[in-house]
Amino acid sequence: MSKNNVGLPVDGSKRVVEQLNKHLANLHVLYTKLHNYHWNVEGRGFFTIHAKLEELYDGVAEEIDAVAERILMLGERPLASMADYLKYAELEEAPSEAIQSDELAKVLLKDFQTLINNLRAGIEVAQEVGDEVTVDMMIGSLSNLEKSVWMLDAFLK
Ligand SMILES: [Fe+2]
Numbered sequence: 001m002s003k004n005n006v007g008l009p010v011d012g013s014k015r016v017v018e019q020l021n022k023h024l025a026n027l028h029v030l031y032t033k034l035h036n037y038h039w040n041v042e043g044r045g046f047f048t049i050h051a052k053l054e055e056l057y058d059g060v061a062e063e064i065d066a067v068a069e070r071i072l073m074l075g076e077r078p079l080a081s082m083a084d085y086l087k088y089a090e091l092e093e094a095p096s097e098a099i100q101s102d103e104l105a106k107v108l109l110k111d112f113q114t115l116i117n118n119l120r121a122g123i124e125v126a127q128e129v130g131d132e133v134t135v136d137m138m139i140g141s142l143s144n145l146e147k148s149v150w151m152l153d154a155f156l157k
Pocket of ligand 1: 038054
């Protein structure tokens with residue numbers, strides 16, 4: 001069985017990278033969507049939501065880089081074009097129009113739940129392959145997403 005530079009089986013890492021690339025594609029759609037809402041949110045709670053969305057997209061930007069570089073460490077190539085991100089992402093873009101805070105919170109809650117489900121599937125694959133570093137990275141992301149889901153849910157109540 002051939003191994004890559006970090007001692008993991010090449011075939012197994014390719015399966016892990018499929019999961020990571022899907023996550024990367026979703027993160028790019030999310031990154032753009034968070035900017036969209038940061039700019040286009042209107043109504044009550046504007047100041048709080050506007051600032052919170054900036055905090056969220058800054059976090060996503062860091063994660064995007066970490067995920068892409070993990071893929072390179074595994075000896076594969078990260079998706080790196082908008083066309084690829086839109087093709088592989090499960091998340092959908094939002095239209096360029098005004099939106100109320102409740103409305104965007106509902107969409108983001110659903111998107112975060114999609115990311116959570118994908119990450120759980122990704123963790124399973126990475127565990128099978130024995131790729132602890134990717135497991136660790138995905139658990140870190142999962143933990144942040146679960147916190148955001150709780151906050152969005154609390155906001156919507
Ligand atoms: Fe801004």
